[in-house]
Amino acid sequence: MQKRTIVHLLILSGLVLAGLCGCGKQSGPPGEQTAGSTEQGSGAGESSASGQEETAGEAEYFINGAGAVVWRGKQLTIGFSQIGAESDWRLASSASMEDTFSIGNGYNLIFDNAQQKQENQIKAIREFIDQGVDYIILDPIVETGWTSSLKEAKEAGIPVIVVDREVRADDEDLYTAWFGSDFRLEGDRACMWLKEYLKQSGWKKRVNIVHIQGTIDSSAQIGRSQALFDAAKENGWNLLRSSCGDFVQAKGKEVAETALKEFGDEIQVFYCENDNMAYGAIEAIEESGRKAGFNLSEGEILILSFDSAREGLEYTLSHQIAVDTECNPLYGPALSRLILELETSAAVSKKNYSEEEQFSAYESISSLTVDNQDLPVTMITPDLIKKRIY
Numbered sequence: 001m002q003k004r005t006i007v008h009l010l011i012l013s014g015l016v017l018a019g020l021c022g023c024g025k026q027s028g029p030p031g032e033q034t035a036g037s038t039e040q041g042s043g044a045g046e047s048s049a050s051g052q053e054e055t056a057g058e059a060e061y062f063i064n065g066a067g068a069v070v071w072r073g074k075q076l077t078i079g080f081s082q083i084g085a086e087s088d089w090r091l092a093s094s095a096s097m098e099d100t101f102s103i104g105n106g107y108n109l110i111f112d113n114a115q116q117k118q119e120n121q122i123k124a125i126r127e128f129i130d131q132g133v134d135y136i137i138l139d140p141i142v143e144t145g146w147t148s149s150l151k152e153a154k155e156a157g158i159p160v161i162v163v164d165r166e167v168r169a170d171d172e173d174l175y176t177a178w179f180g181s182d183f184r185l186e187g188d189r190a191c192m193w194l195k196e197y198l199k200q201s202g203w204k205k206r207v208n209i210v211h212i213q214g215t216i217d218s219s220a221q222i223g224r225s226q227a228l229f230d231a232a233k234e235n236g237w238n239l240l241r242s243s244c245g246d247f248v249q250a251k252g253k254e255v256a257e258t259a260l261k262e263f264g265d266e267i268q269v270f271y272c273e274n275d276n277m278a279y280g281a282i283e284a285i286e287e288s289g290r291k292a293g294f295n296l297s298e299g300e301i302l303i304l305s306f307d308s309a310r311e312g313l314e315y316t317l318s319h320q321i322a323v324d325t326e327c328n329p330l331y332g333p334a335l336s337r338l339i340l341e342l343e344t345s346a347a348v349s350k351k352n353y354s355e356e357e358q359f360s361a362y363e364s365i366s367s368l369t370v371d372n373q374d375l376p377v378t379m380i381t382p383d384l385i386k387k388r389i390y
Contacts, residue, residue, distance in 0.1 A: 061106075061340065066099075067333035069340045071106025076339065078109050079128030080137045083165075084116040087247050087276040088309040092390030093139070093164065093329035100332030116215075116246075118145055125149040129156045135339055138175075139164045142217040150174035159342060163331055165219035172350065176342065179335060179352040183220045186325045187227025189358050189375060190304045192368045193323045194269065195235055200364050203296055208266050210259040211242040212252050212281060214273040220247075220327070224273045224306060240267065245277040252277025256284035269302045275312035275324065278305035282320050292320040294362060308359055310388040316359050317380045326356040329390060 061071050078101050082094055094111070101109040110133060114120035118141050128136050129152055136158055140146060146167045151174060153160050159176040166178055198207060211228060214221040225242070232239050240263050245252035252272060259267065270285075270292075272278035282292050285301055293300035305312055308326035315321040334354065341348050358368075359380045367376050378384070 063337070064105075067337070068100045068105060069333075069336040070104075074106060076107050076135065076343075077131070077133045078107055078135050078137060078339075079112070079124070079131065079133040080109060081112050081114055081121045081124040081128075081139065083114055083121075083139050083141045085113065086116065087249075087274055087307070088311065088390065089274060089276075089307045089327065089329045090247075092309065093331060095390070096330040096332035097137070097335075098332075100336050105336075114141065116141060118142060122146075122149045125153060125160075129153055129158060133158060135342075136160045137335060138162050138167075140167050140219075141165070141215065143168045143219055143222070144217065147171075147174065161335060161338060163335060164329075177338060177348050177350055177352060179331060179338060180219075180354065181327045181356060182353050183223025183327075184227055185223075185370065186306055186327060186356070187224035188231075188370050189368060190224075190271070190306065190323060190325045191227050191231035192370050193325075193358065193360070193365060193377065194302070194304060195231065196365050196368060197294075197302070197322070197362065201294075201296065203268075206236060206238050207268050208238045208240050208263070209269040209271055210240050210256065210263070210267055212245045212255045212270060212272045212277045213242055214245070214247045214277070216244050220306075221273060228271055245272075245280070247274045247276060249276040249280040251280070253280030253284045256281040257288075260284055260288045260290075265299065267301055268296050269304065271304045273306055274327075275305050275307040275309050275315075275321075278303050278312065278315070278321055282315065294319055294322060308357070309390055310385060313359055313380055313385045313388060317361055317382065317385065319361055322362065323358060323360040323377070325358045328354045328356050 060073060061069050064070050080097055083090065085091055098109065098111065101107040110128065110131065112124035114124065121138065121141060125136060125138065126149060136153055138160060140162065143166055147170050150160060150169055154174055162175050162178040164180045167175065169175065209232065213225055231237065241259055243255045245255045256270060270281045272281055281303060285292050291300045292303050294302065296302065302322040303320060305321045305324045306327055308324045312321060312324050316324045338348065338352065358375065358377050360377050361380050363379060365377050367374055
């Protein structure tokens with residue numbers, strides 16, 4: 001597996017703090033700078049109380065209890081192109097950005113909802129350039145087609161930070177950094193969970209899977225789909241159908257309904273590339289007279305999902321989602337700290353990954369080995385769900 005930079009949301013690295021001391025951005029000693037976070041770990045989105053606002057001295061910034069950088073005496077204008085509002089995950093992502101890059105925190109956020117259209121995102125980038133923003137943050141709907149607009153931003157001297165989904169540009173120097181999830185690892189974790197479950201449950205027949213894909217050519221779809229394709233080939237699983245549900249609940253339900261009519265009792269697994277499509281699949285399964293659950297021998301259907309939003313975890317607790325692999329949407333605080341590094345001339349890694357978990361109510365699988373990493377499977381509880389931010 002490639003070497004990765006993991007962005008820990010509880011603390012800034014000592015290297016970054018050391019770099020800040022040499023840049024004249026703070027008057028107090030480094031020990032006065034503390035950091036908190038919104039970490040999506042076993043605390044399931046619980047905000048850390050360890051971060052305290054700095055009050056001593058004349059520092060230009062401090063890091064608040066949510067782990068976000070708050071500026072004093074200056075304002076940064078951020079242009080953010082968001083894909084749309086197609087899912088609970090996307091709404092949580094937008095809320096995190098708006099909460100972090102607020103006027104009260106020293107930012108002027110220009111938020112653009114692209115309504116699922118790349119041409120709207122390209123237009124927004126050009127408008128951000130005309131407005132002279134300090135930074136552009138882009139969550140790209142697909143990976144290709146960005147070279148011209150990124151060149152324009154670079155020529156204007158405006159750093160572009162790509163978030164969530166990735167871009168494929170002719171020259172990677174056209175954007176400054178990327179921050180998001182390892183979608184291939186997410187898919188590998190889900191497939192490894194299924195492999196282990198089938199082994200433990202003693203399922204001897206060939207397993208039949210219906211695959212509900214996210215928006216085609218998006219990074220999340222590419223990584224999660226490829227993981228399933230490779231696992232199916234390796235393990236002899238049968239993919240009955242791969243159809244696009246665009247990360248939307250209604251479309252996920254349509255795909256599931258069509259598959260249930262065509263394949264009926266042959267289906268053992270729905271592999272849904274986000275929670276909202278999983279909700280739609282569960283509706284379709286129940287309306288067909290079947291049940292989502294763990295008991296394949298009695299005709300129940302396993303649902304594998306991604307995101308781990310609060311509602312998804314509730315379905316996981318009730319066994320309707322067998323395993324939910326996390327994709328953390330709360331990017332705002334980490335992005336503000338990345339911008340802080342850029343403002344203080346610290347070195348910035350090109351790729352920055354968030355730490356994520358995996359949740360299930362199936363107690364017999366407590367950890368999995370993926371890419372030579374031992375990764376835990378967190379057992380879902382009502383208490384954990386209560387603490388979930390999104």
